[in-house]
Amino acid sequence: MAVRKNTILNRHKFKISGLTLLFPVYFFYQQLQIPVSQDPWVAKQVGEFNLTIQPVNKEAPYAHDADWFKDFTVFINKGSITQIRQAYANIGTVPVTIEELQLNDIGLLHGSNLLQHVHAISPVHISSNDKVWITIQTWDGTIFTQSWQFNNLL
Structure with missing residues (x-):
């Protein structure tokens, strides 16, 4: 039989391996938590659709692949999603054109x-x-644009 040295690491290897099994439990619990969001903003008519938007969180925009983004949830209160060919959202003083988007x-x-x-x-x-600008294009080519003012809503 091999002789093991009585070091701190050898004495506590079993306990350390048990702690590593607790990490997935902690991160799973963290993923199940619902993020704190804001109240939905006022519903507005965007062409034939009635939309309500809500920021996902109260944080500033985040960087991803050399671009900056802020996440929103968009509720379609009235209108059929099947009528929308494409829809985009951007933040700025003016909407980005559909051709550029x-x-x-x-x-x-x-x-x-x-x-x-x-x-x-x-x-x-x-x-x-x-x-916050929402630009919607329907299947017949009609483009609708609507905006929501920030005014310290974040």
Whole structure:
């Protein structure tokens, strides 16, 4: 039989391996927690659709692949999602044109029939002059645009 040295590591290896089994439990619990979000903003008419938007969290925009984004949930109160060909969201003083938006897949609304999620294209710092713009194109080519003013709503 081999002789083991009586070191601190050898005395506590079993306990350390037990602690490593607790890490997945902690991170699983953390993933189940619902993020703190804000109240939904006022519902507005965007063409034939009635939409309500809600920021997912109270945090500032985040960087991803050299672009800046802020996440929103979009509730479709009235209108059929099947009538929408494409829909985008951006934050700024003016809306980004549909031609420029469709060059990439950023800012694209995605989700289910009643609830959509969007990673809205955002500037690094949101000012009080900035608005959240939703641009919707229907299958017949009609484009609708609507905005929500920030006004310290974040």
